Amino acid sequence: MKLKFWGVRGSINSPLSPEKYREKIEKVLSFSYGEDISDKKKISDLIDSLxxxxxxxxxxxxxxxxVSDDSTLLILDAGSGMRNLGNELISGKFFNxxxxxxxxxxxxxxLDHINGLPFFSPVHFPTVRLNFYSHYKDFEKMLELQQDFNFFPVSLKSRPSTKKFNVLKEDEVISIGNFTVSSKKLNHPNGSYAFSVESSGKKVVYATDAEYTAGTVLEAFFPFFGKADILIFDTQYDFNELAGRFSFGHSTAEIGVDAAVNSEVKKLLLFHHNHESDDEKICLMYDSAKKYMNYKYPSASVEIIIANEGMEFDL
Ligand SMILES: [Zn+2]
Ligand SMILES: [Zn+2]
Structure with missing residues (x-):
């Protein structure tokens, strides 16, 4: 089973601004004072040490x-990262x-979970078959609406690929190739569903866009997350932001630690980074999560990782 990240941000696209880029260059250059950067290898070593x-x-x-193997490709959400995925599928750089x-x-x-679909190039090919799965019974209509002529020049329906829309029932478990996919409803405005993907004794849980409040006690999710090799968790906010954005439907890295440790997860992937968080802030949230785990669960061995575009795992 292979896992790959194509988009990791939440709410809206968040490209690095020219100002932030310049700020980053200035800081990087300050690290190079007195260093030997006379060839490519030395420059690469310096970058690795930052x-x-x-x-x-x-x-x-x-x-x-x-999530894929040699014969089956599952795509979890169609955010803007899906554009690069589509290009790599067409060029044969990714997947069979x-x-x-x-x-x-x-x-x-x-929108942040469907806005890549209009730019997913494989829809142009009559040989491509897309099987969509969602719990929302009108989701085909909603996806068409996103590409209504008022909002986008080409409708989804008019693209030559074959498209099948499958409405999932609550707690339905389905098999595709060697994968078994189950789901669980999360607490989020108008809902969201976590997916658990299992194959050959390995398990990946994708649980994004979720708030865990008194009404949705975290413990209720432990069996679903249970013993996952990888738990991809919504860590959009830090605690201060969460306190000010109650009912926005998101969570923190520390809550992710509570979930991962108590569910005996191996790797916790911090995901759905806030569009308002710069790289430094995301790293501080990671540090805070590590400190929290070391303090609250000193014997825990969960590996915490910041999800990033292009990151891959072989399970
Ligand atoms: Zn989202
Ligand atoms: Zn959402």
Whole structure:
């Protein structure tokens, strides 16, 4: 089972601004004072030695994650990261180029989870078959509405690919190829659904856009998250932001730690980064989550990782 991240941001696209880019260059250059950067290798070593918020940038595209093996591709959400995925599928750089049937699971229909679909190039090909899955019974109509002529020049229906829209029932478990996919409703404005994908004894849980309040006690999700190799968790806010944005439907990295440790998860992936958080802030939230875990669960061995575009895992 392979897992790959194509979009990791929440709410809206958040490209690095020219001002932030310049600020980053200035900080990086200050690290190079007195260093030998006379060849490519030395420059590369210097970059590797930088703090994470300077050696990388945490995406700009919204939610899109793939889980695949040699014969089956599952696409979890159709945020703007889906555009790059589509281009790599067409060029044969990603996934088995002999297979053109793709399975798209939508956690919910907020724009940041569907805005990549109009730019997903495989829809132009008559040989491509797209199987959509969602719990929202009118979701085909909603996706068409996104591409209504008032909002977008080309309708989804008019694209030559074959499209099948499957409405999922609550707690329905489905099998596609070697994968078993189950789902669980999350607390989010107009709802959102977590997906658990299992194959050959490995398990990935994708649980984005969720708030865990008194009405949706975190413990209720432990069996669903239970013993996942990877838990992808909505960590949009820090605690101060969460306190001011009650009922916005998002969570924190510390709540992710509580969920991961108590569900005996191996890796916790911080995901759905706030569009208002810069790279430095995301790294501070990661540090805070690590400190929280070390203090509250000193013997815990969960690996905490900041999800980023292009990040891949082989399970
Ligand atoms: Zn979202
Ligand atoms: Zn949402």
């Amino acid at each position: 703090p994470a918020h300077l050696s990388t940038t945490y995406g700009g595209n919204t939610s899109c994650v793939t 180029s002999g297979i053109s049937e793709y399975n798209i699971f939508l956690s919910h229909l907020h």
